[in-house]
Amino acid sequence: MDDVKKPVKIKNIAELARIAGVSAGTVSRALADKSLVNKETRERIQALAREHGFRPNQMARRLRTQQTGVIGVVIPLGHERRQHISDPFFMTLFGYLADELTESGHDLMLSRVIPGDEEWLDRIVDSGMLDGALVIGQSDQFEVIERVAEHYRPLVVWGSHRAGQKQCTVGVDNAAGGALAARRLLARGAKRLAFFGDTHGPEIAERQRGVEQATAGLADVSLATFPTHLASDEMASQIAGHLDAVGDAVDGIVCASDMIAMTTIRILHERGFAVPEQVAVTGFDDLPLATRMVPQLTTVKQDIAAGARAMVDSLRRRIAGEDAPSTIMQPELVQRESA
Amino acid sequence: MDDVKKPVKIKNIAELARIAGVSAGTVSRALADKSLVNKETRERIQALAREHGFRPNQMARRLRTQQTGVIGVVIPLGHERRQHISDPFFMTLFGYLADELTESGHDLMLSRVIPGDEEWLDRIVDSGMLDGALVIGQSDQFEVIERVAEHYRPLVVWGSHRAGQKQCTVGVDNAAGGALAARRLLARGAKRLAFFGDTHGPEIAERQRGVEQATAGLADVSLATFPTHLASDEMASQIAGHLDAVGDAVDGIVCASDMIAMTTIRILHERGFAVPEQVAVTGFDDLPLATRMVPQLTTVKQDIAAGARAMVDSLRRRIAGEDAPSTIMQPELVQRESA
DNA sequence: GGAAACACTGCAATCGATTGCTAATTGGTG
DNA sequence: CACCAATTAGCAATCGATTGCAGTGTTTCC
Numbered sequence: 001m002d003d004v005k006k007p008v009k010i011k012n013i014a015e016l017a018r019i020a021g022v023s024a025g026t027v028s029r030a031l032a033d034k035s036l037v038n039k040e041t042r043e044r045i046q047a048l049a050r051e052h053g054f055r056p057n058q059m060a061r062r063l064r065t066q067q068t069g070v071i072g073v074v075i076p077l078g079h080e081r082r083q084h085i086s087d088p089f090f091m092t093l094f095g096y097l098a099d100e101l102t103e104s105g106h107d108l109m110l111s112r113v114i115p116g117d118e119e120w121l122d123r124i125v126d127s128g129m130l131d132g133a134l135v136i137g138q139s140d141q142f143e144v145i146e147r148v149a150e151h152y153r154p155l156v157v158w159g160s161h162r163a164g165q166k167q168c169t170v171g172v173d174n175a176a177g178g179a180l181a182a183r184r185l186l187a188r189g190a191k192r193l194a195f196f197g198d199t200h201g202p203e204i205a206e207r208q209r210g211v212e213q214a215t216a217g218l219a220d221v222s223l224a225t226f227p228t229h230l231a232s233d234e235m236a237s238q239i240a241g242h243l244d245a246v247g248d249a250v251d252g253i254v255c256a257s258d259m260i261a262m263t264t265i266r267i268l269h270e271r272g273f274a275v276p277e278q279v280a281v282t283g284f285d286d287l288p289l290a291t292r293m294v295p296q297l298t299t300v301k302q303d304i305a306a307g308a309r310a311m312v313d314s315l316r317r318r319i320a321g322e323d324a325p326s327t328i329m330q331p332e333l334v335q336r337e338s339a
Numbered sequence: 340m341d342d343v344k345k346p347v348k349i350k351n352i353a354e355l356a357r358i359a360g361v362s363a364g365t366v367s368r369a370l371a372d373k374s375l376v377n378k379e380t381r382e383r384i385q386a387l388a389r390e391h392g393f394r395p396n397q398m399a400r401r402l403r404t405q406q407t408g409v410i411g412v413v414i415p416l417g418h419e420r421r422q423h424i425s426d427p428f429f430m431t432l433f434g435y436l437a438d439e440l441t442e443s444g445h446d447l448m449l450s451r452v453i454p455g456d457e458e459w460l461d462r463i464v465d466s467g468m469l470d471g472a473l474v475i476g477q478s479d480q481f482e483v484i485e486r487v488a489e490h491y492r493p494l495v496v497w498g499s500h501r502a503g504q505k506q507c508t509v510g511v512d513n514a515a516g517g518a519l520a521a522r523r524l525l526a527r528g529a530k531r532l533a534f535f536g537d538t539h540g541p542e543i544a545e546r547q548r549g550v551e552q553a554t555a556g557l558a559d560v561s562l563a564t565f566p567t568h569l570a571s572d573e574m575a576s577q578i579a580g581h582l583d584a585v586g587d588a589v590d591g592i593v594c595a596s597d598m599i600a601m602t603t604i605r606i607l608h609e610r611g612f613a614v615p616e617q618v619a620v621t622g623f624d625d626l627p628l629a630t631r632m633v634p635q636l637t638t639v640k641q642d643i644a645a646g647a648r649a650m651v652d653s654l655r656r657r658i659a660g661e662d663a664p665s666t667i668m669q670p671e672l673v674q675r676e677s678a
Numbered sequence: 679g680g681a682a683a684c685a686c687t688g689c690a691a692t693c694g695a696t697t698g699c700t701a702a703t704t705g706g707t708g
Numbered sequence: 709c710a711c712c713a714a715t716t717a718g719c720a721a722t723c724g725a726t727t728g729c730a731g732t733g734t735t736t737c738c
Contacts, residue, residue, distance in 0.1 A: 012693090012695080013694065013695060013696095014694080022717075023717065023719075024694090025695095025696075025697075025720095026716085026717060026718075027695095028696055028697085029697085036715085036716070037717075038716060038717085041717090053461065053465070055461070055465040055466060057466075057467035057693085057694050058466045058468045058695095059407065059468060059693085059694075059695090060402050060467075060693070060696085060723090061694080061696075062398050062695095062723095063398040063399050063722095063725095064694080064695050064696045064697085064723050065695085065696070066723070068398070070448070088427070088430075091427075091433070092430075094430070095426075095429075098449055098451055102451050107448055107450065108448065108449045108450075109446055109448050110437055110441075110446075110447045110448075110449060111447075112438070112441050122392065123394065126392070126394040127394060127396075127397045128394075128397050128398050128399075128724085259631075262628075262631045263631060266630075266631055266635075289601070289628055291605075292598075292601045292605055293631070293633065294632065294634075350724090351723090351725080352724065352726095353725095361688085362687065362688045363724090364687075364689075364690090364725095364727075365686085365687055365688075366725095367726055368687090368726085370725095371726085375686070375687085376686070395724080398725090399723070399724035399725040399726085400725055401725095402693050402694070402723090403692070403693050403727085404693085404725085404726070
């Protein structure tokens with residue numbers, strides 16, 4: 001495989017055309033394997049291109065064709081500024097999205113934005129670089145997303161569904177999920193419940209509401225809600241604070257995410273509480289790591305892989321100009337060891 | 340805030356120019372806030388642009404200026420085809436990279452490639468869409484990366500360093516890391532060691548070599564190596580198989596990653612082995628979740644955040660035309676509960 | 679009063695590939 | 709031999725923004 005000395009570097013189609021003795025148009029068609037050009041010339045040009053390691057400039061191509069093959073993935077961090085992009089839920093969903101999109105030949109551009117104004121999403125979708133966009137999580141930006149969704153079709157959002165909304169969302173029924181978790185704790189005999197989670201975004205607020213509804217009207221059951229950030233460094237100390245506050249007056253905790261549950265269990269463990277015997281704990285998400293901890297986490301499963309598929313599918317349809325409705329998936333209780 | 344009816348949509352600079360009664364060039368300069376255009380006209384044009392929600396097409400801009408502001412992040416899955424992009428290590432590093440890059444105003448394009456030919460990296464760097472590229476993990480593609488690195492400067496790789504290489508790598512001294520883990524187990528009194536990991540890629544192979552070197556020459560110490568894939572679905576059954584094979588003839592396990600360690604500990608736990616009392620286990624990476632499990636993981640820390648910073652820093656220098664050498668970070672043993 | 683310096687703005691080329699239309703060649707047919 | 713259809717290739721406009729250079733006013737200074 002002794003590569004002969006690489007021929008001069010070709011930098012555009014025109015040069016290749018000159019070398020091949022044809023016009024730029026012909027080269028373009030040849031490289032696109034169009035039948036309009038003679039099979040022989042076509043192959044000759046392709047061989048020449050390979051030999052010189054020439055690849056057409058994508059920027060120019062995209063400018064001309066007005067399509068980029070790039071999907072934007074946007075993570076708005078509105079009320080959760082401290083949240084790191086490496087949050088496991090984001091990353092897991094993102095990973096599945098990446099798998100789906102690359103499989104269908106799309107590239108994928110990540111933007112993490114801290115919404116400082118009303119324009120953050122406009123900037124992204126109007127940049128002319130994207131065939132479509134996926135927004136992960138509504139944060140506290142529902143209105144902004146709604147406004148953009150009205151005039152920009154190829155947009156799909158992971159998050160909650162509100163009646164009458166314009167945006168196309170994919171997500172689970174969070175209230176139902178919260179209820180599932182609460183009922184599991186009640187079934188174990190828990191009476192003094194707590195909810196750990198930050199209810200500023202619609203998703204977690206709904207989970208909390210689900211818990212509320214499931215416990216409403218039960219005379220001997222109490223429920224307290226403790227705002228808990230997702231930023232992982234603060235989370236631990238906040239949870240410690242919550243547990244200080246309640247002492248042992250709690251026997252069941254609904255956590256708004258697996259990460260919160262994980263940290264909660266660790267701190268309970270440090271303080272000598274047995275999980276689930278003294279305090280039962282549920283998570284939410286069913287991340288891959290839920291099965292890997294000790295005790296394994298009882299949690300409300302969002303089928304993230306299916307969600308990613310649904311998002312990409314809806315987006316594809318919308319890019320093609322069709323309409324695609326929102327998807328509301330049913331959550332499922334995965335009963336393991338922690339509750 | 341009753342938005343007046345949105346004026347007609349402006350689609351390019353020329354139209355805006357017509358409305359503003361100036362030439363396209365002036366608009367371009369005004370939007371770029373160049374002092375060459377009169378402050379008043381400049382502000383008038385900017386206001387007009389805002390009012391119409393106009394944003395210049397990035398594709399055209401990039402074609403013209405020959406710079407994209409986009410960094411490619413490439414994950415080659417050579418010997419690990421089954422490995423999912425949502426692997427926690429990838430995602431953690433990727434998250435930090437994203438944080439670093441977005442902070443410096445870069446966009447970030449993700450490509451996950453299953454190298455089917457020798458050209459996968461050429462295709463990416465020659466597409467004309469990227470200002471630079473970061474490769475996460477060498478997999479079994481060291482040679483390909485080396486070849487591309489010779490003519491493409493703005494390329495930085497996460498992985499092992501080999502003497503005399505052309506590519507700019509950032510990574511820890513894997514052999515030293517392996518040795519740290521092994522010595523920890525030996526210090527605890529472990530005699531019958533095992534290494535769980537797939538040694539096809541250079542990084543894990545070196546970790547294994549580090550373990551070997553640390554145990555070499557110790558008469559009463561044994562070491563067995565068990566290939567263990569990272570694809571998380573298979574990993575569990577493979578590990579179960581390994582543990583079947585060794586029975587209780589093992590008292591210390593060096594795992595090639597935290598994920599492997601996590602799974603190993605869970606399976607040991609299921610089988611009634613006490614960790615670390617009967618079997619001590621070490622991880623590698625020190626992912627955020629290492630502190631969150633029970634027992635907390637004793638592991639060899641790669642400072643992923645620092646690594647990400649180093650990668651982005653080297654890349655920036657290389658984009659600017661300077662040279663940047665490889666970085667070899669020293670691993671550190673983080674002693675927690677599992678060993 | 680005239681020349682020189684200065685501040686803006688416009689013109690038109692450019693980045694590199696794509697594609698509708700036209701032109702040229704070939705072959706076939708009446 | 710003339711005419712038509714089918715292939716194949718070239719020409720030039722186009723996508724939308726950027727920027728060097730030239731041109732027009734205006735101010736300043738001698």
